[in-house]
Amino acid sequence: xxxxxxxxxxxxxxxxxxxxxxxxxxxxxxxxxxxxxxxxxxxxxxxxxxxxxxxxxxxxxxxxxxxxxxxxxxxxxxxxxxxxxxxxxxxxxxxxxxxxxxxxxxxxxxxxxxxxxxxxxxxxxxxxxxxxxxxxxxxxxxxxxxxxxxxxxxxxxxxxxxxxxxxxxxxxxxxxxxxxxxxxxx
Amino acid sequence: xxxxxxxxxxxxxxxxxxxxxxxxxxxxxxxxxxxxxxxxxxxxxxxxxxxxxxxxxxxxxxxxxxxxxxxxxxxxxxxxxxxxxxxxxxxxxxxxxxxxxxxxxxxxxxxxxxxxxxxxxxxxxxxxxxxxxxxxxxxxxxxxxxxxxxxxxxxxxxxxxxxxxxxxxxxxxxxxxxxxxxxxxx
DNA sequence: ACCTGAACACCGTTCAAGT
DNA sequence: ACCTGAACACCGTTCAAGT
Numbered sequence: 001x002x003x004x005x006x007x008x009x010x011x012x013x014x015x016x017x018x019x020x021x022x023x024x025x026x027x028x029x030x031x032x033x034x035x036x037x038x039x040x041x042x043x044x045x046x047x048x049x050x051x052x053x054x055x056x057x058x059x060x061x062x063x064x065x066x067x068x069x070x071x072x073x074x075x076x077x078x079x080x081x082x083x084x085x086x087x088x089x090x091x092x093x094x095x096x097x098x099x100x101x102x103x104x105x106x107x108x109x110x111x112x113x114x115x116x117x118x119x120x121x122x123x124x125x126x127x128x129x130x131x132x133x134x135x136x137x138x139x140x141x142x143x144x145x146x147x148x149x150x151x152x153x154x155x156x157x158x159x160x161x162x163x164x165x166x167x168x169x170x171x172x173x174x175x176x177x178x179x180x181x182x183x184x185x186x
Numbered sequence: 187x188x189x190x191x192x193x194x195x196x197x198x199x200x201x202x203x204x205x206x207x208x209x210x211x212x213x214x215x216x217x218x219x220x221x222x223x224x225x226x227x228x229x230x231x232x233x234x235x236x237x238x239x240x241x242x243x244x245x246x247x248x249x250x251x252x253x254x255x256x257x258x259x260x261x262x263x264x265x266x267x268x269x270x271x272x273x274x275x276x277x278x279x280x281x282x283x284x285x286x287x288x289x290x291x292x293x294x295x296x297x298x299x300x301x302x303x304x305x306x307x308x309x310x311x312x313x314x315x316x317x318x319x320x321x322x323x324x325x326x327x328x329x330x331x332x333x334x335x336x337x338x339x340x341x342x343x344x345x346x347x348x349x350x351x352x353x354x355x356x357x358x359x360x361x362x363x364x365x366x367x368x369x370x371x372x
Numbered sequence: 373a374c375c376t377g378a379a380c381a382c383c384g385t386t387c388a389a390g391t
Numbered sequence: 392a393c394c395t396g397a398a399c400a401c402c403g404t405t406c407a408a409g410t
Binding site: 238 | 401402403404406
């Protein structure tokens with residue numbers, strides 16, 4: 001039960017990546033309350049204090065998680081497309097990321113300091129893309145991002161039900177296309 | 187410092203209404219983390235345990251707060267108006283309520299059990315009103331509610347700055363009118 | 373009916389001490 | 392460099408005891 005004191009044999013310690021992975025699982029399973037430094041340490045077979053060698057604190061941990069989860073949203077897909085399809089792609093990936101880990105998104109909302117750099121990059125990228133499409137780019141950026149949030153977070157309802165989750169994702173795609181039609185055409 | 191044991195003289199005890207008011211202040215000042223049963227008790231000059239005679243637990247407290255804050259949203263305004271202006275009025279009041287206490291809205295999002303009855307009534311009312319305006323009433327209800335949330339929560343940024351908050355409220359009105367134009371006209 | 377102290381089972385985080 | 396136990400200052404909530 002009790003681990004030996006001092007530095008463990010090579011390969012026995014925790015690594016930052018393991019911490020993030022375990023933290024995300026804890027968050028998915030038990031929400032913001034499920035992710036405690038102590039529960040995280042137990043899951044990794046380590047004392048809570050050892051975590052602080054790899055992560056600044058709980059807020060820093062959430063910030064790192066958000067960077068990891070949202071990283072894919074800005075990944076450029078091969079050939080460059082027109083502005084509309086790029087906006088569509090970014091929002092779809094963002095909606096997917098939020099939908100995969102709604103509890104993370106919620107936890108970040110509640111913890112102001114955890115709002116990570118990637119989140120800002122996403123909105124910035126959307127703003128500049130939308131500026132090429134419409135004069136009301138701020139207005140539409142807010143509407144689109146807010147709806148991605150709301151719809152993504154709503155996936156908490158379909159906990160486990162893969163079928164329902166898929167239909168909700170389709171509904172989002174439809175709504176997104178509908179909104180893009182409206183902001184592009186007139 | 188120490189209060190006498192037993193039931194205090196008439197009028198000295200806490201009342202449910204005082205608890206709710208103090209809890210809302212704590213929430214506004216320190217967010218979800220600022221509202222603790224212990225801090226709340228100290229502010230009311232009472233031991234934490236006495237609160238449990240007036241409130242089921244912390245989740246029940248949040249639920250009660252949400253009922254109080256969102257109650258005005260469904261208040262019927264004198265003469266009945268057409269569907270569009272009623273939708274507009276409800277969303278405006280909802281946006282105001284969220285904007286006045288963004289931390290409460292955030293806390294309720296994070297605590298699933300705290301989602302109060304009034305919140306459901308609001309979306310139900312919006313859904314039936316929108317059904318009279320457009321066939322895509324679910325889609326538009328989601329878009330409108332999500333945007334009210336997002337824009338209302340964004341008021342956390344303008345902490346204290348009354349001028350900025352007012353301009354953000356105006357921006358919301360503009361966006362809301364814009365969306366209503368789009369969903370009514372075609 | 374309502375308030376109390378004591379207690380239980382938790383938190384995040386710091387610090388000095390180990391290797 | 393990294394992990395440790397002990398400690399500090401907190402949490403929500405239960406319970407039996409007071410009036």
